[in-house]
Amino acid sequence: MSHYRRRAGLCAPLFLAITLRVMLGAILLQVALLTRAQAPAALPPVSQAPQNFTLLPDRGNVTVLKLDDQLRLGKPIADGQALTFTSSDVIDGIVERDMHLKGRAQMRRNGAVLKADEITYNPDTDIADLLGNAELSKGNTIFKGPKGQFKVDAREGFMESPVYELRDTRGNGIAKKLTIENADIFVFDKATYSTCTPENMDWYFTASSLEIDNEQKEMIGTNGVMHFFDVPIAYVPYFTTPIGNQRRSGLLPPVAGYNSNNGLDITQPYYVNIAPNRDLLLLPREMNHRGLMLGANYRFLEKEYSGIAYGEYLPYDKQTGTSRWKYDWQQRQLFGGGAGPGGIPMPGSWSGYVNMARVSDSLYPTDFSQSIAGQVTSQLRQEVGTNKQLTGAFSNWTIGAKAASFQTLQPDPYNLVQAPYNVLPNITAAYNSQLSPVALDSTGKYLSLPSGPKTTFSSDYTRFAYALGSNFNAPPPGAYTQADRTVVKGGLALPQITPGYYITPTVSFQSNAYNATPYALGSVPGAKGFTIPTFSLDSGLALEREASELKSFFGRDMLLTMEPRVFYAFTPYQSQANTPVFDTADAGFGVSQIFTANTFIGNDRVADYNAATLGLTSRMIEANTGAERANVTLAQKQQFTGQKVGLNGNIANPTTYSDTLGSASVRLLGNFSADMFGQYNTQLNRFVQTTLGASWRPTLGRSLNFGYRNVWSPPVQPSAQNGQTTFIPAATTTDQYNFSGQWPITREVSVLGRWGYDALTIKTLNTLVGVEWTRDCWTFRGAYSQAVNTSLITTTQILFQIEFRGFASAGSNPVDIMKLNVPGYMPTSKPIPPSIYENYQ
Numbered sequence: 001m002s003h004y005r006r007r008a009g010l011c012a013p014l015f016l017a018i019t020l021r022v023m024l025g026a027i028l029l030q031v032a033l034l035t036r037a038q039a040p041a042a043l044p045p046v047s048q049a050p051q052n053f054t055l056l057p058d059r060g061n062v063t064v065l066k067l068d069d070q071l072r073l074g075k076p077i078a079d080g081q082a083l084t085f086t087s088s089d090v091i092d093g094i095v096e097r098d099m100h101l102k103g104r105a106q107m108r109r110n111g112a113v114l115k116a117d118e119i120t121y122n123p124d125t126d127i128a129d130l131l132g133n134a135e136l137s138k139g140n141t142i143f144k145g146p147k148g149q150f151k152v153d154a155r156e157g158f159m160e161s162p163v164y165e166l167r168d169t170r171g172n173g174i175a176k177k178l179t180i181e182n183a184d185i186f187v188f189d190k191a192t193y194s195t196c197t198p199e200n201m202d203w204y205f206t207a208s209s210l211e212i213d214n215e216q217k218e219m220i221g222t223n224g225v226m227h228f229f230d231v232p233i234a235y236v237p238y239f240t241t242p243i244g245n246q247r248r249s250g251l252l253p254p255v256a257g258y259n260s261n262n263g264l265d266i267t268q269p270y271y272v273n274i275a276p277n278r279d280l281l282l283l284p285r286e287m288n289h290r291g292l293m294l295g296a297n298y299r300f301l302e303k304e305y306s307g308i309a310y311g312e313y314l315p316y317d318k319q320t321g322t323s324r325w326k327y328d329w330q331q332r333q334l335f336g337g338g339a340g341p342g343g344i345p346m347p348g349s350w351s352g353y354v355n356m357a358r359v360s361d362s363l364y365p366t367d368f369s370q371s372i373a374g375q376v377t378s379q380l381r382q383e384v385g386t387n388k389q390l391t392g393a394f395s396n397w398t399i400g401a402k403a404a405s406f407q408t409l410q411p412d413p414y415n416l417v418q419a420p421y422n423v424l425p426n427i428t429a430a431y432n433s434q435l436s437p438v439a440l441d442s443t444g445k446y447l448s449l450p451s452g453p454k455t456t457f458s459s460d461y462t463r464f465a466y467a468l469g470s471n472f473n474a475p476p477p478g479a480y481t482q483a484d485r486t487v488v489k490g491g492l493a494l495p496q497i498t499p500g501y502y503i504t505p506t507v508s509f510q511s512n513a514y515n516a517t518p519y520a521l522g523s524v525p526g527a528k529g530f531t532i533p534t535f536s537l538d539s540g541l542a543l544e545r546e547a548s549e550l551k552s553f554f555g556r557d558m559l560l561t562m563e564p565r566v567f568y569a570f571t572p573y574q575s576q577a578n579t580p581v582f583d584t585a586d587a588g589f590g591v592s593q594i595f596t597a598n599t600f601i602g603n604d605r606v607a608d609y610n611a612a613t614l615g616l617t618s619r620m621i622e623a624n625t626g627a628e629r630a631n632v633t634l635a636q637k638q639q640f641t642g643q644k645v646g647l648n649g650n651i652a653n654p655t656t657y658s659d660t661l662g663s664a665s666v667r668l669l670g671n672f673s674a675d676m677f678g679q680y681n682t683q684l685n686r687f688v689q690t691t692l693g694a695s696w697r698p699t700l701g702r703s704l705n706f707g708y709r710n711v712w713s714p715p716v717q718p719s720a721q722n723g724q725t726t727f728i729p730a731a732t733t734t735d736q737y738n739f740s741g742q743w744p745i746t747r748e749v750s751v752l753g754r755w756g757y758d759a760l761t762i763k764t765l766n767t768l769v770g771v772e773w774t775r776d777c778w779t780f781r782g783a784y785s786q787a788v789n790t791s792l793i794t795t796t797q798i799l800f801q802i803e804f805r806g807f808a809s810a811g812s813n814p815v816d817i818m819k820l821n822v823p824g825y826m827p828t829s830k831p832i833p834p835s836i837y838e839n840y841q
Helices: 013-036 364-368 548-554 815-821
Strands: 084-087 090-094 098-109 112-122 127-138 141-151 156-160 163-166 171-174 177-180 185-193 203-213 218-228 231-242 255-259 263-267 270-275 278-282 285-287 291-301 305-314 324-336 350-359 379-389 397-408 422-434 454-465 480-493 501-518 530-541 543-546 558-571 609-622 628-639 660-667 672-681 686-696 703-713 731-744 749-758 763-774 778-788 794-804 808-811
Touching: 112 141, 127 156, 141 177, 324 364, 350 397, 548 558, 763 815, 778 815, 794 815
Parallel strands: none
Antiparallel strands: 084 098, 090 098, 098 112, 112 127, 127 141, 141 156, 141 163, 156 177, 163 171, 171 185, 177 185, 185 203, 203 218, 218 231, 255 263, 255 794, 263 285, 270 278, 278 291, 285 291, 291 305, 305 324, 324 350, 350 379, 379 397, 397 422, 422 454, 454 480, 480 501, 501 530, 530 558, 543 558, 558 609, 609 628, 628 660, 660 672, 672 686, 686 703, 703 731, 731 749, 749 763, 763 778, 778 794, 794 808
16 A cells, blocks of 8 residues: 655655756746737738638638637727618619618618618618518617618617517517617517517516616516416506616515414515615515514615614514514724725724614514524624724734623523623733744755744633523523623743644643622622643644545545644643633534633633543545545544533542544535534443434535434533522433435426424424426425424414516515525526627627
């Protein structure tokens, strides 16, 4: 078997010869490219050019066509300056007064083409009369009829009984008469409009008068009737609708459906285009079991700030007899400095943010949310904050401040949710500096990668407060009404990094101080802080080899890697039994957490640690592209002393055993992927966590997905100081299955669905069954869903939509719920934009 080598890089002496050859080849290639990119020789004079050919530079006396990416649109020319070209089988008359073109007659001017069996043109009046198979085309607009008359320069005229086609929108139809007012405005009498092909006119719109404005991209009509399979389904005396992607004010298609909580649920959106960088969406919503709700969604985007403000208000709920409301305000603000790509603040900038959301009562999301994610919401945040990067001598410093409160909902009165502490305020300062020398090694041949001392320091002051009344009588999170916490952290690391290996020793510390006020004096001991140091050593090696045995399977060159990693950390034990918990939780036990020294996230706990973690990762990588096709990771932590610090106090009987972790992912060429994760407890001889997922997506619109998750939770000890009053034994807390997919059963019909099952409660969590029927110019979508919300009530929804492609849609929009429930879901009605050369003549 081929041996593994250290991963190649600038510091690997074995790679020097190849590196020099590649660099020399790259330099010679640039010279060669520059030579080929020289300007072509001058074209011969026009008088010498062969007719009907576009001449190119000499290529061995071979004339070739221009490639598609060489086609370019020239500068626009005024009609008065453009030349007129004519052709026909027979031409007679006086050129400057009266011209008669007979037999395959054509006139061309500035991209406009007139065709007919016979054309009579008078240059004095600029009127062209077309008789027999008349046709006018300009850009992607085509009109055909038995006869017509046009002013060529003014682009005015009329046509009898026209058949028209607007390729920009795939629109087409017929009319009794066409009047062309100018180059962009067309007025039809007794017209039809559809985006269906003439052979399959499944839907069409009729109107007494129809005006299409190509410049404003809108269509205006009177006495409009919508027909679906020749059945009238809607009438409007006057209407205006966009025919392009430009934003404009007006009614949007209504959203309708049925919900078991609200009955028939209809929303009629109205869009207000205030400015290019701001708009407003009005959302009146009628629910026959609840009443009329008023909603609005305002969006704004400026150079210094951007955001969204959303609100809903129901003056009187028929079910509860009360008024109900919701608001959600999110904004990002740049007070000073600049912003880079994507709005990311530049160094030295000062930014801020607002994130405010609140509802009138605990059952509001359950009753009114139109998504599964919204129905299971149990906590809303109200937060403001700011962040400033210092400049000059303090450029390594960043300071920030924030304040946050939480609204904890209690939709189930028999299963109360614990509320977190409010943060009023939080002030931080952080220092980060890394010296990165770039120097040659001792031989002077190789350039070392950036590495060097890395220094970090941070301070954090937080005032925690809690008010029962604002959280719908939620159980308190701890034994304190208010507390001040100060956290100071510091660290020094000396990373040594090369392409083949790395080693990083780190020394750090954390110091906490508290000033806490309990609900009742003497109910708990005084809150105590701590100062704890930590030492860690992280190291790894990267080896790789060519996997020639896999080329026959993948059809391309592959690399296999072996990446062993060793991590050791030591943190001395210090009791934190009298240290409260405000914003800290167990970090869990995953592939990333096993290589960290602290088993908690947050600032209230530092785990005692004396353990080494050994891990091994192997990857399968495409040699040419670097795409990762598979990876496998195994990791085991060996504790030399048992961990005594727990989240709710000291661990009574610490042990030195540690679980074994394993993860794997596969991405095969047939669009099959699988991900697996397992945590195995050697003491209990069982899997503590198991996650499986697989997906097969052979083509767009075809997907099958499977997911499984099982979690066993360890026991939770009681702690009055941290709000845990009872002992919770170990138990399996999650055992769930999920199946979903989308698949076409015919060329027109596609089905999709999802089923979620909880094996612990032997209950179906959610069900979705949907169908899509796509024809040439319309798509029908229908969905039936059931989901268990936070009140343990099953909510049933029926959603449907008929989308008339390129025109409008009717019914509710089930696309969002399909995307949320079926990974890989793709709507089947994405239109193909027309090419600017599609109607080239």
